[in-house]
Amino acid sequence: MKQWRQRWKRFRNAWSGMVAAVREEVHMKIHLMLAAIAIVFAIVFHFTKWEWLILLLTIGAVISLEMVNTAIERTVDLVTKDFHPLAKAAKDIAAGAVLLGAIMAVMIGAILFLPHLYNWVLK
């Protein structure tokens, strides 16, 4: 029983972390908005099971990367407010990971959506 209470507490902490990231980070709101638009188009285009899998994995990867980036920013700010080359490197590398994820997501999105858009325009 105690174990379940602890698990529930951990789940609630993780959930409140997700809510805080969405509330406090403009980029998270943008990612969620783009994900919602992609999901609407995937429904309209009747995506196959494999297309859904790739789309959901991509959305999950980008949003997770943004959350880890936010966590790294907060940790660096907690450790030092002074300028430090290591603080800069940590923040820039974490931001670079998000950028790489976003570039991959745009490419995957083009591969997934362009053939459907093409067919839709030709109809």
Ligand SMILES: Nc1ncnc2c1ncn2[C@@H]1O[C@H](COP(=O)(O)OP(=O)(O)OP(=O)(O)O)[C@@H](O)[C@H]1O
């Ligand atoms: N303590 C620091 N020492 C050195 N450079 C820093 C430090 N804090 C931030 N920077 C530099 O400034 C940039 C912007 O930092 P900031 O903390 O404003 O994050 P951000 O990318 O604007 O994210 P957000 O606005 O979402 O918090 C970092 O990418 C880094 O290059």
